[in-house]
Amino acid sequence: MSKFKKIIICIIALVLIIPLGVYGYVQYKLKDVTTGDTSYISKIEEVDGITNILLLGTDGRPEESAFRTDSMIILTIDNNNKDIKLTSLARDTYVEIPGKGKGKLNTAYFWGKEDLLFETIENEFGIGIDKYAIVDFTSLMDIIYALDGVELNVKESELEQLNKYIPECYKFCKNANKGELQLVEKAGKQTLNGYQALSYSRIRKGDSAINRDERQRKVINAIIKKYKDTSITKYPALIDAVVPYVTTNLNSNEILQLAYTGHNIISGKSLKKAIKEAEFPIIDDVHSKGGMYGKNFYGNTEWVWIYDENSTSVLRDFIYKDIPMNENEYLNDNSQISLKY
Template structure:
């Protein structure tokens, strides 16, 4: 009799614990949904809020776990369906090693664009959107891109302020003002929104686009650190909700949550970065059909990128 009572108590306790667990999961899910929707409402002015997106045309292989490559595009759109891309990057994340890597592709890199011949690589997006750019990267550098994310300039300013509300600290080497709509004085300082955008866009100095790529990689790395320093999965739904209207991407919400959770709950390593063309692999050329370009040693760059992603 006593044994039966103990058994009933154990069964009852298991049921209670199961019920508590189900209620906790339900509460967390409801809270996450609420936070996500609240975030979306804060980003209601985003350019891509009602955008149909071009996800169906993008043919990158869907990867839920493993090594993921995301094409990051900065768009200087002035109303065109597809403008030329101001910045082209590939964000690589290995969910096994938790290593993040960033490839910057110089926009004047002279490559073959499928169906259009030799052109600057940033023309691929203007001709055929992210899918043609994906094909161009695969054909020239043999890198498979799985997803894409497009951010326009206004969106970058908003996202930077959301991720880093206290700003990003930088050391400005000289005055920057031409072509960026603002003036940034030299020296160590903390930049927000439009000033930070100007910092990563400026290219009218002796380093030209090479300096701009360096600054883009610097700011992306610091934004990544800021995002992870938030330190709480609880805030993740709201952050993703706020960012969503400012980004056109084929990454679905569950995958975004999964990646965000993985980055926050695992010790992410320092961001590694590379630029292509790599040093010593290109010459400055001038062509009638494309203007000033970077004529590259394709095999040397393919080899360097493959070694970078494999290390």
């Protein structure tokens, strides 16, 4: 377990795909959710119809009390425009962490858990967040088994690394339906089982952490797509797979309300239109640059993404105004670029 990264993809099954038909069962199972605590109150003025939840995956080991966030995705439920947004925040983004100085975004959680990470995100990007969810990656595998697998398009360039991680994921997988270990034999669109999909989510070598963020969002979309075609008789198994592994400061009423809103959004249009994706910083070698910049709080220089501090307006417009990041007018004029480091 110590070698695995905890991924938060499966929280989608809790806050988006709980159907009203099993309302009573959900109420019963929510007692098993681990209640997280935070004293942080967002300083960003709320926007009616917009709910931002920070989905976190950590690199922590069981014996550790402090660790970094390996994955950070802002899940936005936009009831104004009737869509759902998944915005990855690059873990290596170079930021100012209140009280600690400069460093990578993923270390804010190490120093001050959710409160300090919320404050850092608000100060740097102007996005208001005070709700979060952390889910153990074991739940991801169980959800996918409950769905009889998910369909993903595996690239030829991903195949070697995918199969490299499969034995580890298979060893940790405790699902009774995992069967004999199976590698993925060819590239292309295909159905992956629980430990294969987890392996796909872990790939980093061969391309970059930015591509890994994209793969994680692809798995989220694959889960939601498969859910839409799943019989209601399988809903209890999906809920059973998620709830024991969740830590969140959302209460049961908030979860059910989000589930109701999210379910209506994905039921009313195609997934391609209902779910929008983005990544920040804007990775284009203009509004961000990767390299050895500055120093962290230990005085060490490390590889980071420095970003155009004015491009945060593009991120805010995407989340709050539903303007696609690649269509934002700010990107047409490079005269205001100010790389922050």
